[in-house]
Amino acid sequence: MAFPVDILTNVDHETLELTAEEYMSQLPYRNTEYFSLSDSEQIEVGLCNVSFVPLYGTDTEKKLLALFSPDDSNTIVGLYLLDRWWGVEDVLKTAEPSRTGLIKVSTLGERIVLYVLNRIVLRNEKSGEDVFFLCHCEREAAKILWEDGEAIGFYSFKPKGSLCRNFVTQCYQLPVMDTIFVRKCHRGQGHAIKILEDFVGSFRNEYIGLKFPLSEAIYKVCEKYFSRYPADKELLWEVEKIGSPFQRILIANRLQKLKLKEKDQVVSKLNFDEGDATAPMEIEITKIQETTEYTVEIVVL
Known part of the structure; x- marks a missing residue:
């Protein structure tokens, strides 16, 4: 069975949208x-839960027809692609055996898979550390991670010299990875390391950036990466804005500072636990001074 990503290799968006508009116009009749x-629940399809959504965020010219959950008007459960409805999980599948590993996004079908991973799956699986990413634009440089016939993650990046979205007159000074996502059920299996290896390998011997701020999980991935490839410690930077020399810091240096901070916190806790008689009073004085607007005189009897 072929899936949307297999079918939409040579289909343009105009054709896709035309079939959706024709379906929408006939829906009332x-x-x-x-x-x-996928759980066998039946959803009635009607004007109340079907509408067009922009495929590329603020670009409203290119749209997809989406079916929304009757229980949550913000949750998409299906997309209308080439004369039929497809569930979200089916949009992420492929019947093409050669589609495995990290593959650059190029076809319309792959753009739709990227949309589903970013705008639907990420929101359904969001954990405390995950952040919402902006919609990818039509020509976003990105790769999808395929495994066992399914899209399980992606990363996107800004090539060196490309215009910065927030500073349209300025260009990125180095390639910068700005989004990375692996589905929850596939985490802890080394996929993030593979993604970082792929990204670095695409720009070998160049300075490479990861967009600020990095999560704790990404710091851990970088730490594991450096343990395998210590020579790359001078290549990877945490980057703000366009990544000019004053807008970046070596991730290896950042990791070292975080370790020192963590060590200091452990030492402070140990000192406190060992019964430093002055510590409780100093902490209490600090609390009082920080939470009042007047001077408090503390008398120790």
């Missing part, structure tokens, strides 16, 4: 239609 979710 069609017999009652139901769509089956």
Whole structure:
């Protein structure tokens, strides 16, 4: 069975949108239609839960027809692609055996897979450390991670010399990875390391950036990466804005500072636990001074 990413290799967006518009115009006159979710739940398809959504964020010219959950008007459960509805999980599948590992996004079908991972799956699986990413633009440089016939993650980056979205008159001074995501059920299996290896390998012997701020999880990935490739400690930078020399810091140096900070915190806790008689009073004085607007005189009897 072929899936959307396999079918939409040579289809342009105009054709895709035309079929969706024709379906939408006929929807009020069609017999009652139901769509089956992966858990066998049946959802009635109607004007109340079907609408167009922009594929590329603020670019409203290119759209997809989406089916929304009756329980949550913000949750997309299906997309109308080439004359039929597809569930979100099916959009992420492929029947092409050669589609494995990290593959550059180039076709319309791959753009739609990237949209589903970023705008639908990430929101459904969001944990405390995950952040929402901006919609990818039509020509975003990105790669999708495929495994066992399924898209399980992605990363996107800004090539050196490309215009910065927030500073349109300035260009990135080095290639910068700005988004990285691996599905929850595939985490802890080394996929993030593979992604970082792929990104670095694409720009060998160049300075490479990861967009500020990095999460704790990404710092751990970088630490593991440096343990395998210590020579790359001078290549990877945490980058703000366009990554000019004053807008970046070596990630290896950042990791060293975080370790020193963590060590200091451990030492302070040990000193406190060992019964430093002055520590409780000093902490209490600090609390009082920070939470009042007047001078407090403390008398120790």
